[in-house]
Amino acid sequence: MNEVQQLIFDIADASRDYWIMLASKDSSHLRFDYLTGILPVEDKKGQSVIGLVGELPHLLEEGAPSLDLRTTLLGPKVPTVPRGQRGKHLAKIGGYYRAIPFRHMTPGTAAAPRGKTSGLEMGMAYKGHPAIANAKALGKSIHKAAKKLSASVSAPGQKTVYGGRLQAGMAPKLKEHHKTDIYAGMIRERKTYEKATQSQYYTFRTISTNVTEGWIRPPIIARHYADQVAQYATKLAPEVVTAFLEST
Numbered sequence: 129m130n131e132v133q134q135l136i137f138d139i140a141d142a143s144r145d146y147w148i149m150l151a152s153k154d155s156s157h158l159r160f161d162y163l164t165g166i167l168p169v170e171d172k173k174g175q176s177v178i179g180l181v182g183e184l185p186h187l188l189e190e191g192a193p194s195l196d197l198r199t200t201l202l203g204p205k206v207p208t209v210p211r212g213q214r215g216k217h218l219a220k221i222g223g224y225y226r227a228i229p230f231r232h233m234t235p236g237t238a239a240a241p242r243g244k245t246s247g248l249e250m251g252m253a254y255k256g257h258p259a260i261a262n263a264k265a266l267g268k269s270i271h272k273a274a275k276k277l278s279a280s281v282s283a284p285g286q287k288t289v290y291g292g293r294l295q296a297g298m299a300p301k302l303k304e305h306h307k308t309d310i311y312a313g314m315i316r317e318r319k320t321y322e323k324a325t326q327s328q329y330y331t332f333r334t335i336s337t338n339v340t341e342g343w344i345r346p347p348i349i350a351r352h353y354a355d356q357v358a359q360y361a362t363k364l365a366p367e368v369v370t371a372f373l374e375s376t
Contacts, residue, residue, distance in 0.1 A: 131372075132174075133171065133174050133176075135368060135369065135372055136174070136175070136176045137169060137171055137176045138368065139176070139361055139364055139365050139368050140169045140176035140177070140178055140361070141169050141176075142361075142364060142368075143178065143357050143360055143361040143364065144166065144168070144169055144178050144357075146357055146360045147166055147178065147353060147354075147357045148163060148166060150351075150353045150356060150357070151163050151166065151351075151353060154188070154351065156188060156348075157247075157248060158184050158185075158187065158188045158348075159188070161182060161184035161185055161188075162180075162184070162185040162188050162189070164182070164185075165180050165181050165182040165184070165185030165186075166178065166179075166180055166185075167179040167180070167181060178357075180354065187348050188348060188350075188351055189350065189351055189352065189353060189354060190350050190352075191347070191348050191349055191350030191351075192347065192348045193347050194344055194345060194346055194347045195344070195345040196343065196344055196345075197335065197343040197344070197345055198335060198336075198337055198343060201216075201226065201228065201335050201343075202216050202224045202225070202226065202335060202336075202337055206226075208224070212287070219336065219337075219338060221338060222338075223336065223337035223338045224336070224337050225334055225335065225336035225337070225338070226334070226335060227332045227333070227334050228332065228333055228334075228335055229330050229331075229332055230247060230310070230330060230331050230332070230333065231247030231328060231329065231330055232247050232248065232249075232250050232270075232274075232311070232314065232329045232330065232331065233247045233248060233249045233250065233329075234249070234250065234271055234329070235249055235250055235251065235264065235267045235268050235271050236249070237249055249267060250266075250267035250268075250270045250271050250274075250311070250329070251263045251264055251265070251266040251267020251268070251270060252264075252267065253302055253310060254266055254299060254300075254302065257300065257302070259300040260299070260300070266299060269298065270294070270298055270299065270311050270314075271329075273294060273298060274294055274311075274314055274316055274329050275316065275327075277291060277292035277293070277294060277314075277315065277316040278291035278292040278316075279291045279316050279317070279318035279327065280315045280316065280317045280318065281317075281318050281320075282317050282318065282319050282320075288317065290315060291315065291316065292315070292316070293313045293314065293315055294311055294312065294313060294314035294315075295312070296308045296309060296312035296313070297309065297312070298311055298312075299311055303342075305341045305342050306342070310331065311331060312331070313331050313332065314329055314330065314331045315329070315330055315331075316328075316329055317329070317330055
């Protein structure tokens with residue numbers, strides 16, 4: 129790589145850092161997938177390229193209309209399987225249903241790198257809720273109760289043996305059409321790995337083609353972070369080149 133190519137690469141690398149900074153400040157839970165989708169700078173015949181890959185990152189970047197999640201979670205591409213297997217199940221009255229897991233992160237992990245996990249910090253879904261004065265305090269009380277649950281045991285290649293479930297009523301209903309609060313029925317799943325045993329917290333909610341309420345993803349406003357990064361790179365380039373020329 130010659131000096132000119134190195135300058136171009138350095139500008140792209142700095143622009144990628146700027147891109148990551150923009151996405152890190154986004155309030156959407158999709159920001160974790162977005163950050164994962166920002167690829168490292170790649171040199172292609174003297175051109176430095178930063179890629180954004182993945183369906184979810186592009187939903188946030190480009191925006192999307194509202195969507196009835198039944199069309200995806202219970203759609204024709206989802207296999208019909210017996211209960212206990214992953215997929216949709218045939219209802220006795222016709223139509224389909226399935227249980228969807230929601231992971232709830234422990235208090236204090238909202239800003240931590242998510243990796244391949246998902247979920248909001250306990251309590252944070254109620255931030256701004258008229259019935260909740262302190263969402264963080266709610267999250268701590270939920271976590272305190274959940275830690276006392278008898279564990280649902282999970283190990284690689286084995287079915288989960290369920291333990292205790294969190295009682296309903298520790299929080300208000302998040303939305304009017306909800307039947308209960310979002311933490312009702314929470315389990316503490318104990319997962320055993322090669323070198324450690326960890327607890328993770330989940331609730332399960334049923335989506336059905338026979339129920340029309342809920343499960344509507346609201347419209348996603350396009351962020352257009354890539355455009356902002358391009359503008360940043362355009363502004364940065366002459367500054368970097370000038371600094372390089374003055375140093376030689």
